[in-house]
Amino acid sequence: MNEVFKALSDPTRRRILELLKEGNRSAGQIAEAFPIGKPAVSHHLALLKAADLVQSEREGQSIIYSLNTTVFQELLSWVYKLRGTEAEPGNAFGGTHETR
Amino acid sequence: MNEVFKALSDPTRRRILELLKEGNRSAGQIAEAFPIGKPAVSHHLALLKAADLVQSEREGQSIIYSLNTTVFQELLSWVYKLRGTEAEPGNAFGGTHETR
């Protein structure tokens, strides 16, 4: 979980996630969207992958990155615990464990 | 918002938040709960305060810290946007804007 928060602490990495939200992208396409070099982006992607926030799959010469939304649930749980009100919905219909 | 993520990227600061969830504490009480010195804890508290994650109020010689849960809502919104399913509940009864 520490890796997740560390990964989210950098603005570039958060914008990479927001970009991947729009659709899967190759490492090169992601790099083009930022004013930093490809090695730097590659490094950010490695950190995001280590945190399990993204997945990667080779497709020919390219490597396609995509969001891995499963980890976001853990993140949400952590925030909910702090906030006190234990809503923590898994979907739009209500909580997974109501607290009353 | 960047300050929030930066603040959450350190394990000690996250544990401070979890400690304050149990109840308000003075800076000294917080420092006692961690194996690092008081100046370090004071620094962490300053970052948490700059991120608006905690509030502080002087009470005699002590300064009492408490959670400021309002910022967590922004944090939740950010995660929800990424996750795709726009549930984003403000309470236990459902979303603030259903997406269908």
Added chain:
DNA sequence: TTGTTATTTTGATGTTTGTCGAAATATCGA
């Protein structure tokens, strides 16, 4: 195999960060 494209790894550099001890600031009680 040779050359081209896509991506990562390496080595180096400047910046930021977490921590410390010591000093400074603030409040209270005698």
Added chain:
DNA sequence: TCGATATTTCGACAAACATCAAAATAACAA
């Protein structure tokens, strides 16, 4: 005011981090 307690600020330092240019790796095409 003086002394004790509580907290923060200062100055310094080592570790971690983001970035770069250059080299290395991997897949494809000719």
